Amino acid sequence: MATIRDAKTLYGLIGHPIRHSFSAIYFNAKFEDEGIDAYYNNFELEDVGDLMEIIAEYPNLNGLNVTSPYKELIIPYMNELDELARATGAVNVIKFVHGDKDNELRLVGYNSDVTGFELSIKKMLTPERDAALVLGTGGAAKAVTMALELLGVTVHAVSRRKSARTFTYEELTRQMIAEHKIIVNATPVGSLPNVEECPDLPYRFLTPGHLCYDLVYNPSETKFMRLAAAQGAQVKNGLEMLLLQAFRSYEIWNS
Numbered sequence: 001m002a003t004i005r006d007a008k009t010l011y012g013l014i015g016h017p018i019r020h021s022f023s024a025i026y027f028n029a030k031f032e033d034e035g036i037d038a039y040y041n042n043f044e045l046e047d048v049g050d051l052m053e054i055i056a057e058y059p060n061l062n063g064l065n066v067t068s069p070y071k072e073l074i075i076p077y078m079n080e081l082d083e084l085a086r087a088t089g090a091v092n093v094i095k096f097v098h099g100d101k102d103n104e105l106r107l108v109g110y111n112s113d114v115t116g117f118e119l120s121i122k123k124m125l126t127p128e129r130d131a132a133l134v135l136g137t138g139g140a141a142k143a144v145t146m147a148l149e150l151l152g153v154t155v156h157a158v159s160r161r162k163s164a165r166t167f168t169y170e171e172l173t174r175q176m177i178a179e180h181k182i183i184v185n186a187t188p189v190g191s192l193p194n195v196e197e198c199p200d201l202p203y204r205f206l207t208p209g210h211l212c213y214d215l216v217y218n219p220s221e222t223k224f225m226r227l228a229a230a231q232g233a234q235v236k237n238g239l240e241m242l243l244l245q246a247f248r249s250y251e252i253w254n255s
Contacts, residue, residue: 001032007039010060011253014043014051014074015067020192020218022239023065026246048073055105063253064094065246068188071113071139078109085111088146090139093249110252113143116245117215118150121182124211124234125151132182133158135199137166140215141186153182169200177205183228185214190222198223208232217242 004010013023019042027040043054048070055061066074071090075081078091085091091109098105131154134141145155159166167176177183183201190198201224206212212228215238225235 001028002037002039004039004041004058007060008037009062010039010041010058011063011065012041012043012054012061013065013067014045014048014054015070016045018042018044018067021067022218022242023246026243027250030250045070048077051077062096063249064096065249066092066094066139068138068140072142075109077107079106080108082108082110084114084146085109088114088142090142092139092143092245093252095252110249111143111146112245112248112252113140113241114147114150115248116241116243117144118147119244120236120241121147121211121213122151124213124236125153126181128209129181129211130154131180132156132184133167133172133176133180135159135183135185135189135201136187138186144184144186144215148182148184156180172202174202174205177202177210178207181210183210183212185212185216185222185224188216190214190224191216192218195219196223198227201227203227203231206231206233208234210234211236214238215241 024040024042031038071092074091088111090111092113093110095108097108132148134144134155135158137157137159148155157166162168185199206228210233212233213236214222214224216222217237217239220237229235
């Protein structure tokens, strides 16, 4: 298998922390199985500004995925944004475009999270599931919101901090839970190693008619999912979304 230094083409993931990410495992298995001379590396960046050092150090770098907490912070480093990334306000895919003049490098930002989540949840929608609570307000939450709105679902955001556009967890009543049959955890709460943490929801108000979708995929069953399932709710983790957005990322890099 190719290595980070000798691969013809290098891809990677930037974020912090990312030691539990499956992206490198997935892509490197794909490259080996398909005989592709490429390597995928996790770049743990403590500051988003370190991106430029990574680019300078690895001339074979051809594309990057972006995860928390940099999906919004990375935007000022982009030379151009795809229409969907611009509308979403978050970037999770960077395509490296080399121009003819002096091999000038341009960074183009895309969002494959929207497509991945839309395809993953679409088959689980019902006429009763026409309104959603999206937990969180970061880049992942923005992608989820965009995908749900494209599917015709009304979305309300939930955050720890009160604003004109968000509910707080303390404001969630039995009626509000009943009116929103989709609840999506778009925060990292409950991911490894903090597996006993979960969003502060009134889980007792959930019903078998609810869909509780956790973007966290490691562990495969989060506390959020366990508590929701105990009330009969349908639950799903974020692994399928991860794979679907990865498919789209590779298409973007090689289009």
